[in-house]
Amino acid sequence: MNMETRELQREIQRLKEEKNAIILAHYYQRPEVQDIADFVGDSLELSYKAATAPHSTILFCGVTFMAEIAKILAPDKKVLMPYPGAGCILADMALPKEVEEAREKHPGAKVVAYVNTHAQVKALADIICTSANAREVMEKTPGEEIIFLPDKNLGAYHARSLKGKKVILWDGYCPVHQTITLQSIERVKTRHPQALVVVHPECPPEVTEKADFVGSTSQLVRFIAQSQAKSFIVGTEEGTLHQIAKKAPGKELLLPDPVPLCHQMKMTTLERVYKALQEDIYQVEVEEGIRKEAERAIRRMMELS
Template sequence: MNLKEEIDRLKKEKNAVILAHYYQEAEIQEIADYVGDSLGLSQQAEKVEADIIVFAGVHFMAETAKILNPSKKVLLPDLNAGCSLADSCPPEAFRQFIEQYPDHTVVTYINCSAAVKAMTDIVCTSSNAVKVIESIPKDQSIIFAPDKNLGKYLCHVTGREMVLWDGSCIVHEAFSIDKLLVLLKEHPDAKIIAHPESEEHILKTASYIGSTAGMLNCVKQNPEQKYIVATEAGILYEMRKEVPDAVLIPAPAKEDNTCACSECAYMKVNTLQKLYDCLLHEAPEIKLSEELRQQALIPINRMLKLSI
């Protein structure tokens, strides 16, 4: 069986659309109707006219699609496609945390559960985080969660002091500064580009810091440059496709692995076979209570209005 042909057939038969994150395997990105970062995928999910959304990403992303599309069936190829950052912020613990700061505006990074979003005033992504923080009056205190690295970066860029939840992404904390500096000595003409979820000592070495889509655009604008890329290695597929002449080197991880770069095990849980199976059986399906969905929708809509 040709999985790609069968997936295409089922998509047409069931009026389905496939949304995929840049960190998915290349073969999934190839068959997706839209590939993007968290902001782009949220914006696309809001526009979808299909009856079924297959979200080739992780659980919180599929939840976001369901929050924005209550009447559509949202499928995730594998429910085990979680997120270490979202897992680092359990809803009940977060509720107790924000109760300690009653007069604070709560800003959450989109990499969190629907339950955490429901306790939030406004959501952000790495693409629009600075804009979201700057939209809040300067005399208003802020809680930022769950990513402490992104939070510290935003404090530095905006000059705001924020109360930070102590969460992080295991992938973006896996980069080795020692190996990175050795790599830079081997390629002194290379520029380091990094995602703001990376640790502070990695960000200090970077020539460009931005979202996944922002990093892609940076490479597009200077295609002759050599880059060391400090984010999940899945982005390299799209970068090489969009900018074939650029020299792209994955930033090294602390642990030795076959590609010497960081990969998200959760993102790689999804496969073509699972994608086919979920379209065929229309499961696993993401389901949320209407009360939770409406509560989580408010801060997402606030973000989307700021991102027009």
């Protein structure tokens, strides 16, 4: 870490206190951004933090739908995003109009929306889920038919073991996790045959079927930290390794080849964090009608899981 980076981090800490701000960062953020955060977590953990933080400002280092959740759950707070153009291609794969059409086509089905959706889509859903609680939410959602959107891999992974429910899968996927294939893992495994393969459920079905462990980002971090094994091929976005290395020092952490990288997550830089805090810019807003409906669907998840 160079002097400039350290200086910038110090300045961000100072501004954060001056402005009564909390910095929340997702696991896929750059290491130097994770290091200035008060809390690093996955979507579910960050939602809870945003809802309960006593600070007047939340600076969210992630992609748009995550910062929207902070605003939905804490409408009286100022929510800032260092780079407001950081979107999620998976979230873009479900449009509000398409969700309305799917509801008309399947009038008896409940809509379970993955947290990786835009606020307007959350507002149309019966309930929200994250990769950490998707199975539980699907199981506890009343009725026999579920429209699960937008990630078909996550939906299919849990639908496999779900009894008594028909799951209609949306045709969406995360382009980052979709690059994690049996071949991309095998390229690394041949050189490290002893490594355990742990993957995120957004990976394609043939990958989750063969993995040694499947879990949300936080579940992967916990699994590796608690495991007796020494070497792991980690099938998720590369930023996660920064926290795993802190929580599980001494373990060998390997990534599939090619390395899964979310460019949108990397748009947040220390310079942009500093600028957003200093100038109070890039406030996240959600239209009140949409906010209330989206909040209803998110709170239902919080009650269920």
